[in-house]
Amino acid sequence: MISVGIVGGTGYTGVELLRLLAQHPQVKLSAITSRKEAGMPVAEMFPSLRGHVDLAFSDPANAALGDCDVVFFATPHGVAMAQARELLARDTRIIDLAADFRLKDTAEFERWYKMPHACPEVLAQAVYGLPEIHREAIRGARVIGLPGCYPTAVQLGLAPVLEAAAGDLVERDGLIADCKSGVSGAGRKAEVPALLAEAGDNFKAYGVAGHRHWPEITQGLNALGGAPVGITFVPHLVPMIRGIHATLYARLTPQGARTDFQALYEARYANEPFVDVMPAGSMPETRSVRASNMLRIAVHRPPESNLLLVLVVEDNLVKGASGQAVQVMNLMCGLDERLGLGHVPVLP
Amino acid sequence: MISVGIVGGTGYTGVELLRLLAQHPQVKLSAITSRKEAGMPVAEMFPSLRGHVDLAFSDPANAALGDCDVVFFATPHGVAMAQARELLARDTRIIDLAADFRLKDTAEFERWYKMPHACPEVLAQAVYGLPEIHREAIRGARVIGLPGCYPTAVQLGLAPVLEAAAGDLVERDGLIADCKSGVSGAGRKAEVPALLAEAGDNFKAYGVAGHRHWPEITQGLNALGGAPVGITFVPHLVPMIRGIHATLYARLTPQGARTDFQALYEARYANEPFVDVMPAGSMPETRSVRASNMLRIAVHRPPESNLLLVLVVEDNLVKGASGQAVQVMNLMCGLDERLGLGHVPVLP
């Protein structure tokens, strides 16, 4: 059994981690911390966990996180990097669901997150936790920067056409990611714009002037090889709880115009347990992956255009966060990657 | 033209007042205050008002509220009573949408609102702003305690059977008000339980151990005459933005069992412009009154029971708050009660 600790279990990625880990056959939940709620049984805050999680929140100061095999940080940015050195010294592996170990360039990190990086040498060894692209590195990693929810959808949606091996299929500098997210992506924070009376029965774009997931997406796509990409990322808020839908546009090169993208995508993800390339003509719905770790992709060639259109759906709290974290943990611990992640999506 | 001021225009009853008053043919909006947002144009916070409201929020300290004919308080409890004496001295009339002037018994007020009453002598002259029951008193009032959203629905739903003139129709001590409200009733406050990710796709009761609208309902029903009532009030939160649905149960007396309640209700409200007694067999929907000042009632006798069942719907922000406030203002100012309140409900 893997002994697991969770730092910051009161947000949505925290409770989702608990949902998944409580049903994982090889995990023992050892500690879950919250400074503010120390002493409160977890199931008192989240009655959905009654009978499944018996732990109480413990004070971070007292939690024996160093005794855990793996510690997940489901915290705001900046928390994981403050504790990383100490945990690594205890040989505890770290999976950070926030952004501390995502951006490799500390100047970029500091520009977007408005704080200095606390441990550049840990960042240097951290692995970006996107298994479909970095599986082997993840197996050997001691620190994981888990991808953001949007970056997971956008990178997996575009990787097949941008990877060096694919050839010159699309214009790399005019990509568009028009993305839509349910409100749980904003976290369990008391903020007016996320109220049901504000975000319900409503739709809007946000973060147009610059969103923190943009440098992460750019870094990830550039790392696929070939010329640097240019991508415009426009996120929107959908009046639903879970789910991300990415609508991705790329201009075809002459080679691209002759390519069978359906076959390309099916081949690229043929052995991926959590990426489903849907049949030609499909239009994936976010609910088709609700509460599951599956990500679905459909590839289209809009009529009378020179575009490739890729539609991607994921549950932002599962494949976009906590499910991917468990998938990464499985890899790091030598387990079957799929363990504890076999849930059938909840529909309707 | 009536010169109107609004104290506290950043909440939902405030913006709804602005929506209604901006279209009112006899109102001049003179000032709207917000300590926190002083200087910001109202339409910047609420783009729905662009082109309709040109005012900026002004600092309460500088606002010439005493020059207004009427001042609405769309504020938390306690604000109106702190300013009432000064405004009355300037001959400005006050309509408080909060609870400062609802409960006649200051001990009750202090028990439920956890603050001493600042001006009992003003409270003594305040009129409870429910036109269908207190129309004449409202016409002459200088201070109005506007009813809460639930109390409006419950009192208008039960008044016809509890009024002394109706006779002995129901058991007065076993009334039940099972009420359901959209989330805008909780106000525009940043609180976790009102997030879309919490309140969406969810249903629950709340306030079972005691809700501030209970003493107000009880006071109002007792004032109808006859023996004191006993009522159990259970509010629930509905994943919608606007709307209250009250499901009211009363046990029939032998006289009640022989009564034609459809006729009784139709007669009672025959001349009320904002109460619609629907045809027998109707089941009113909250959306049938969305964004309008209408309240609809349907009366049922459930099969094989000894109960009267009354279904009531209103828009909690209109008839349950700001619309009723305008209706009351019209009465106080000698205008046609319906002025500025003729909106057709928005459906779908």
Added chain:
Amino acid sequence: MISVGIVGGTGYTGVELLRLLAQHPQVKLSAITSRKEAGMPVAEMFPSLRGHVDLAFSDPANAALGDCDVVFFATPHGVAMAQARELLARDTRIIDLAADFRLKDTAEFERWYKMPHACPEVLAQAVYGLPEIHREAIRGARVIGLPGCYPTAVQLGLAPVLEAAAGDLVERDGLIADCKSGVSGAGRKAEVPALLAEAGDNFKAYGVAGHRHWPEITQGLNALGGAPVGITFVPHLVPMIRGIHATLYARLTPQGARTDFQALYEARYANEPFVDVMPAGSMPETRSVRASNMLRIAVHRPPESNLLLVLVVEDNLVKGASGQAVQVMNLMCGLDERLGLGHVPVLP
């Protein structure tokens, strides 16, 4: 392995059965029928099942249902009773999620469902599939009439106080069940009132003049012993997908007024794996059981009243239908009742 067939797999209880059975360790899905969709892969209609269910819908005429150990009917009323004799002759057990085997009195059945009963002798041996009340009979049953969604919530909410052993705690003839359901309870039928543009952002009562679950509830409560009950049942439609919330009112007798109901309920359900009596003061939310077979109950004594107030939540598609069906199947087949039903509720 238990060989399972499903008749009528295109509705919500059908797809929910498939979700649960696809993850059940002792079940082999052998056939799923749909006259209309014969030949279509199930996962084409419900992409959430891709990779989990490989079957295609088969024509009922050709399906070898008689070879199955258990056949579930997720069909409209009237289908199961037409096929019951033939399946029983093949020694196949039947679990009907519709109403064919719920009402013991065929006259009552015919009155409420407007059709003659096709096999009264099968009805006579059918067992009402509510494990918490009829567990032993279910173990030996060959035909199950599975409870409706509302009747499950109402009966489990009131059983502890109505069972003969409990004594004389409440007035048996003045019970009220004010119930609220998400729209999936209406099924996957193309009907205008269930459109998002109709039922969204809206709340209303329905079925006040008589709902088919009322005779079922009455039959079930009467069977608990003691004097016959009288109950008024008012269902409401909530703008959410899954979930039932029952708000139950009972008048206390003098003995009831002295009773510790929290202790009574906790004792009654102490050993029930799928009934959770929450701590005193709780207000259960429907989302706390979303996508799980758990039903949660909270018991209250509203202040200044003589009432017992019981709040019950369940997922209408799980404990209110397909999950309960699997629970019953486990019992009939001698398996651990909890098998395949251990899902943690999905929150948020």
Added chain:
Amino acid sequence: MISVGIVGGTGYTGVELLRLLAQHPQVKLSAITSRKEAGMPVAEMFPSLRGHVDLAFSDPANAALGDCDVVFFATPHGVAMAQARELLARDTRIIDLAADFRLKDTAEFERWYKMPHACPEVLAQAVYGLPEIHREAIRGARVIGLPGCYPTAVQLGLAPVLEAAAGDLVERDGLIADCKSGVSGAGRKAEVPALLAEAGDNFKAYGVAGHRHWPEITQGLNALGGAPVGITFVPHLVPMIRGIHATLYARLTPQGARTDFQALYEARYANEPFVDVMPAGSMPETRSVRASNMLRIAVHRPPESNLLLVLVVEDNLVKGASGQAVQVMNLMCGLDERLGLGHVPVLP
């Protein structure tokens, strides 16, 4: 007073027309037809109209539509063109909210709507009812083909940069319209995908292989002058009732890269009563125009890209349908264009 008839008043554009016309100071509602509901009072189907609309649906065969000054067709495609000649002979003007008079090329019409055009000579004189582009022609028109909901948003969003006078600002052949609509856009039809249990808490694209609004958009943009445009149109379904959000992308030419688009848009729409160009940096919300005829636009230059990004919101039932119809009627009848359309949007 203008005598108005409505053909097909049972859908969402019909009830929205009724809401607007019932409050219009210069309109007399003379007839509203429905073959299926003939004889039923309109307010019985739509209780929101109780007290505002006293008409009953009349049989189309008997309705004296030819006596009306203006007849609106809120019907499926094909109905208006079947009755147009007869009404025009009676000197009645026609405003068709469906597609019969939108596409000027009958071959295109037949290709997209799968029916021959019944009156090409009427089509030839019909005017496309988008006042901001065709105001003068509308004033003199006898037949109006009212724009679709998406085409209204897309054309008004792109017109300022595509009009010949604007110069060569964007690449005309690589436009993208990523559009999102609430479910009322699908009409009040009983169809499974529009159920709350299907479309709620969900997001998806649809119509990717070809949507009927695409040829309409293309025709409209081409008519602005200059080289033909090429536009990719991807509509998505949002779990909300009303509202369209268009996210529009255009590549800048060198001239465009030097252009102040904020100033350009403000100048273009300076005198338009129903187009609001928001301040730089704004992100318009659909609710900011809910239930009103206003359309709001925000213009952005995404960082590190060569794109113009235009965000447009409208209420699909008002500016996208019935409100625009009233605006057009006002123009045709020589009234102030704004008459009866001054509603403040309903927020929250």
